[in-house]
Amino acid sequence: MGLLSKKDTKLITDPLADNNPITIQVLGICSALAITAQLKASIVMAVSVIFVLGLGNVVISLIRNIMPSKIRIIVQLTVVAALVILVDLVLKAFAYELSKELSVFVGLIITNCIIMGRFEAFALGNGPWRSFLDGIGNALGYGVILIVVGFFRELLGSGTLLGYRVLGDPIEKTGLYAFGYENNGFMLLSPMALIVVGLIIWVQRSRNTSLIED
Amino acid sequence: MEQRTDKNSYTLFFAIGMVLVVGSMLAYAASSLKDKISENKRIETQQNILYALGVNENEGTSAIFISTDKVAEAFDKFVTKQLVLQGNEVREDDQAYLINIKSEKEKSKSRDYQRQLPLFVGEIDGKTLYVAPIRGKGLWDAIWGFVALDENMVVQGAYFDHKGETPGLGANIKERYFMDDFIGEHLLDASGNFKGIEVSKSNADPKNTDKMDNQVDAIAGATITGDGVTAMIKSDLNLYTPFFKDLN
Numbered sequence: 063m064g065l066l067s068k069k070d071t072k073l074i075t076d077p078l079a080d081n082n083p084i085t086i087q088v089l090g091i092c093s094a095l096a097i098t099a100q101l102k103a104s105i106v107m108a109v110s111v112i113f114v115l116g117l118g119n120v121v122i123s124l125i126r127n128i129m130p131s132k133i134r135i136i137v138q139l140t141v142v143a144a145l146v147i148l149v150d151l152v153l154k155a156f157a158y159e160l161s162k163e164l165s166v167f168v169g170l171i172i173t174n175c176i177i178m179g180r181f182e183a184f185a186l187g188n189g190p191w192r193s194f195l196d197g198i199g200n201a202l203g204y205g206v207i208l209i210v211v212g213f214f215r216e217l218l219g220s221g222t223l224l225g226y227r228v229l230g231d232p233i234e235k236t237g238l239y240a241f242g243y244e245n246n247g248f249m250l251l252s253p254m255a256l257i258v259v260g261l262i263i264w265v266q267r268s269r270n271t272s273l274i275e276d
Numbered sequence: 277m278e279q280r281t282d283k284n285s286y287t288l289f290f291a292i293g294m295v296l297v298v299g300s301m302l303a304y305a306a307s308s309l310k311d312k313i314s315e316n317k318r319i320e321t322q323q324n325i326l327y328a329l330g331v332n333e334n335e336g337t338s339a340i341f342i343s344t345d346k347v348a349e350a351f352d353k354f355v356t357k358q359l360v361l362q363g364n365e366v367r368e369d370d371q372a373y374l375i376n377i378k379s380e381k382e383k384s385k386s387r388d389y390q391r392q393l394p395l396f397v398g399e400i401d402g403k404t405l406y407v408a409p410i411r412g413k414g415l416w417d418a419i420w421g422f423v424a425l426d427e428n429m430v431v432q433g434a435y436f437d438h439k440g441e442t443p444g445l446g447a448n449i450k451e452r453y454f455m456d457d458f459i460g461e462h463l464l465d466a467s468g469n470f471k472g473i474e475v476s477k478s479n480a481d482p483k484n485t486d487k488m489d490n491q492v493d494a495i496a497g498a499t500i501t502g503d504g505v506t507a508m509i510k511s512d513l514n515l516y517t518p519f520f521k522d523l524n
Contacts, residue, residue, distance in 0.1 A: 100444045129281065130287040131282065133287055140294060148302065151305050155313050158320065225338055233482055247496050247497055250497055
């Protein structure tokens, strides 16, 4: 890695596994529950958060020394909201189809606690480049979990992946359905997202026992 | 030592400055992109109408619109007449597809307003079809659609869309397996009175082979969105019944 120093690389790789915002810090659970019923929605949400968190962290880091600490939460909210609205407008003008997919999630991005959390915990104390890497890393860590949860929920809940019927046709009884397999509609409801996230946390902590707190 | 940025006057100055900068930036972006956005919406309406008529680029099980560069030409070719129904009057208007269904619906709540009802006449494979827009409420927000009918009010094509229904559940009303179920369904009952089409959880006909039952199979987990589809078909398409009665 010639481009990034060892310390900088850690900023990106750490949140992917041992300091994952969802499974370790348990942030951003609300949006993870809401939108992971489909793999496509999970991917779209992951990409949007990568963009907003990467850019937002840079902006906050740039203005961190001139920002009054009394109103810093309001300033952070304004930055996220402005970025999200800007993204939404640009998508509506230049990628209309995509913006229709995204429309539901715009509000959810603003309320995502990972974004505010990274602004507070990292961007306020670090330079723009490192903040950018931290933002990308954390958003990737969030996105990975989202995509894993979305994969299992769509596969077991609807029998499809990205809309393609990978297990056969449930009405015509082809593929797996010929053997009496049924989709589990419960997977599509929010409680199952929590259970899937719980299972991921369990797997992760049993593989790396140093993550377990007393 | 008190820092410069802790002073009240500085905080106030910063807040005002931030609002001005962010506000003007967003206002500039919104106004400079406005034309492009409304153009996209106009094209989408044309794509929706063409989709209901059966002019689309569907592949496998997914619903795909006709591409944006072909839409204007196809719209001129297949949509032969655009009508506006207002009271007992029927007039032609080649801008009828731009009529805002939402605001017409709002205005028609006042008694002395005659609602403008757009209806698009299409010619496809020698058949004459009539496409009517519908609009209603889903679980979270608005749902709407376009339904293509023949002269006996039998559905020949349907397109539904939504603003914010749940992905994987209510949002599936814009999936082909749901929309295609409507094709062939009758809006009138056996004696010729308007009955609508019910999105039913209990019709025991998941393959939708019975086209005369005024019912299609519902989506599991999307009861309220499905009820919204039933309601908007019932309320909005019934408004066109007099036109079809006159036609025959």
